[in-house]
Amino acid sequence: MKVSVYGCELTGLVTAGALAQVGNQVMALPVGFVKVADLEAGVLPREEPGLANLLAQQQLEQRLSFETDWEKGLAHAEVLIIATPSWRMDRAEAIIDLIGKKVRKNLVVVNQSTFPVGTADRFEAKLKLALAERGEIFNVSVVAMPDFLSEGSAIDNFTRPDRIVLGSASESSIRLMRDLLRPFNRVTDQIKVMTTRAAEYTKYAVNALLATRISLVNELANNAEHFNIDFEEVRQGLGADHRIGFNYLYPGCGFGGPSFAADVRSLVGNLQTMGYDADLLKTVLSNNETQKEVLFRKAWRFFDNDLRGIKIGVWGLSFKPNTATVENAPSVKAIEAFCAQGAQVKAYDPKAMHDFSLHWHGAESVELVDNMYDALDGVDALVIMTEWKIFWSPDYARMKQLMRRPIIFDGRNIFDPQTISAQGFRYFGVGRGEEI
Structure with missing residues (x-):
């Protein structure tokens, strides 16, 4: 054809x-x-x-x-x-x-x-x-x-x-x-x-439902910390319910990308121009923007509300693995927050370095480095923003040798808290049981 x-x-x-x-x-x-x-x-x-x-x-x-x-x-x-x-x-x-x-x-x-x-x-x-x-x-x-x-x-x-x-x-x-x-x-x-209208609306409805699910899981995970509960245990119980399942059930530092949130915003805007409201979806979008700073807030509290002079290593800049795109990525908002409070950032991503440099415009407070371990040299904490596979099984001894303080803030929960703690790190994930 x-x-x-x-x-x-x-x-x-x-x-x-x-x-x-x-x-x-x-x-x-x-x-x-x-x-x-x-x-x-x-x-x-x-x-x-x-x-x-x-x-x-x-x-x-x-x-x-x-x-x-x-x-x-x-x-x-x-x-x-x-x-x-x-x-x-x-x-x-x-x-x-x-x-x-x-x-x-x-x-x-x-x-x-x-x-x-x-x-x-x-x-x-x-x-x-x-x-x-x-x-x-x-x-x-x-x-x-x-x-x-x-x-x-x-x-x-x-x-x-x-x-x-x-x-x-x-x-x-x-x-x-x-x-x-x-x-x-x-x-x-x-x-x-x-019908054509139903087909068009299906795309919006799918993204709206997934965005709502992700934001709800993030809220449940954040709240689990107040009860000293590891949300991973709860996730296993939730996913075992066939009505819920395991897809899009992982808490983290928010969703991003050029289309996902934009489609939900577009649906909200279209409804508002027709005289209708979409309070739930507006809340979902607002909560997601807040969630993008969840690791910044943890670090802010851990370092006694003063990040001046603190050096932060960042693993992952793209909005998801296997892409070079940082548009609307949680990393951008988190790094902006760190820099606004006087922190210095060293960052690495396998593919998104060029795209991030275009978004960031070469600010002096962010240094883009050549490999994942260079991002740890002399830092006070590591922040994980994207769950690239190469980050899952690092050389822990080398990490501790490079870092000034062995502290990890994990926005994708790629490490097991007990295992990483046994390696000598202070570890804070999203909903992993320890509240700061």
């Missing part, structure tokens, strides 16, 4: 690469600042495991090409996918305008972007009006297909999905999309067909 993907950020590139890999002829077209020359050279806007190799292989096998001319993408497509970031609504509108003016065949337009509920219906109405004004009778429909990709595992999310949500009233469009997505829908039927 001939597919054109408009948008060469993470979602668009994963979609283009995965569809090309199963035999489709795919043309990918940037809609923002990404350049075709960079894409062809393997320079991607986001670092994602396996993505560069996937795209390079599909180009080599001539199933994937990159193009700047939007009209060529329209001429190529049987299915045209809009995969722009949520803040690129203007570009999506321009693509719809182009289709309305230039399309000369039946076409299925797929919206993967997270736009307000009702966008797909509005796009389809706009296209039908444009065709009517031209006196054309082509069948052009818009299908809502929200993406559920997560940075660090985006290729697996697309090729081995938990569900594929399709929103459309057009049976022929759904049949076409079922055929296009058939390679990723083999074990059981993962496709859920619904």
Whole structure:
């Protein structure tokens, strides 16, 4: 099948690469600042495991090409996918305008972007009006297909999905999309067909529910410390209940990333513009921002409310493992708080050093170092913000030798309190039983 993907950020590139890999002829077209020359050279806007190799292989096998001319993408497509970031609504509108003016065949337009509920219906109405004004009778429909990709595992999310949500009233469009997505829908039927508005709302609802769950778990863990309870024991009891399960049941220093919280904020904003409130979701977002500073507050109390001259080592800057992104990451807010109180920070992350330096603008109070042990040299405490695998089994003796004081504040609970204490460290996790 001939597919054109408009948008060469993470979602668009994963979609283009995965569809090309199963035999489709795919043309990918940037809609923002990404350049075709960079894409062809393997320079991607986001670092994602396996993505560069996937795209390079599909180009080599001539199933994937990159193009700047939007009209060529329209001429190529049987299915045209809009995969722009949520803040690129203007570009999506321009693509719809182009289709309305230039399309000369039946076409299925797929919206993967997270736009307000009702966008797909509005796009389809706009296209039908444009065709009517031209006196054309082509069948052009818009299908809502929200993406559920997560940075660090985006290729697996697309090729081995938990569900594929399709929103459309057009049976022929759904049949076409079922055929296009058939390679990723083999074990059981993962496709859920619904109205366009329900499909769009599903994406928001999933993120809202997960955000609420994470914030509630964090609150329960924080409160467990007041009772001298290790929340890990409670987590085992909670997860054993089949109604709850273990997914997203780990307490920590808050969630981040470019899309997760932004989608929840967008839903809250959309509801407020319609005259409705979303008190619970607003509280979830507020609590999460507070949770990003949970390790700072622990350190503040431990060091008697005075961090001037205190040196802090930080392990992990990205908002999650296996990604180089620090946008909306808990590390940024925590480090800001430490520096505002006069602390000096040494930080290390396996992939996110460059992205963090762009966000931080080279302030003197933060030193980015070359490896995880350099971040411990002469520090008064270690703060763990991201649960990269290389941090899980460190050389404890080397750590103690390097650190001025053997104190650990663990925002991802990667260590066992008894084991790490037996190594001679003072250890404070999130909800691990010891209150400061």
